[in-house]
């Protein structure tokens with residue numbers, strides 16, 4: 001299955017975690033850079049602490065809940 005198998009992206013918000021995006025062909029980050037999506041499902045960082053923005057790198061798992069975003 002590839003990203004092209006979907007008519008539109010599906011979004012799943014993981015509680016205290018990333019946004020899972022299925023079926024997207026690209027993601028535009030806050031700087032306006034467009035990232036090509038090569039996987040059927042990608043995880044986008046919502047905690048803003050990832051070292052691989054816009055992708056989730058798992059850092060959210062070690063951040064205390066309620067910690068301020070920078």
Ligand code: FES
Pocket residue numbers: 016017018019044045046047048049050055056057058059060061
């Ligand atoms: S949501 Fe996973 S690192 Fe930010």
